[in-house]
Amino acid sequence: MATESSRESTAWMLALDDRLRAAVGEHELIHLIEAPTLLEVPLSPYYCQRVILWNDLLLPAMDLAAWLWGREQPAQQERKLAGVVAYQPRMGAAEYGALLLSDIPTRARVSDTQACKLPEQPTGWRDLAISCFLDTETPVPILDLPLIFSGGLL
């Protein structure tokens, strides 16, 4: 996220549930959907059981809190927000997905000096995150969106 000149950039801080926070780059979060209409897909994994129809696209609605805690979250129904994210699995081919959120994302300036180790718990962070930074003494993992949305969690 940092540029060579400034070594500082902007991130979106995401509330995955009431305890878990993560971040994506400024240009990775492109839209916020309040009270999204979620359509159920049978045979799908417990952490991604629904899709959202958005701009003629079907976006997988990823519940990363469920994946990190290892079970479907009973509070999922209360999360009324979905953040639409863009990622680039290959050069020149932007793709989209949605993350279920429990609160409105906030912006933060992040510099390289804030780099830190991933949280030890939940252990799944090491699979989801490409790096991590400290925000007011709390480690905030930065999500690996191409891995998350291209089947890396299956």
Add this chain to the structure above:
Amino acid sequence: MSQPVRNTLAELREIRALAKLTLGGYPWLLPQTEIKSLESPLDIDREVRAPQGIGAIALGGEWWPVYCLSGELRLLPQPPDSRRICALLDNGADRFGLLCDQVEALAEPPRLLALPACMGSPASPIQALAPLDEELGCVTNTEHLAALLAVLTEGAGGH
């Protein structure tokens, strides 16, 4: 058993007519050409049973094993009361009956979209998704359902 052929979205979009088979409230979409006949559940002979089937229907001098699947394609040993019609499926290689809540022809071909990569393995029987009015149809075909039934009946027989 070999893996069923996985059609591309372009190939699926060439299917002229799809039928909606409702299973436990979930709409499953199959090529209409693969529906040989619609029969009453009253015609199911419960004494003629394939493994994990619920009976069989006689048609054209042959017995067609009949299965009952949940909306998420799990075998149900006892059909729910909502299952009111039996679709006999035939693709030339696989032939069986599926007990459904409802079967209807879609007047227009729906828009087909790919199943997101993070939602299913390549072996998933869902070949594509189709937004319908207030719901989401899952596109599959007789070959995929037959492969799934083979796995399910083998698994159930092993216990």
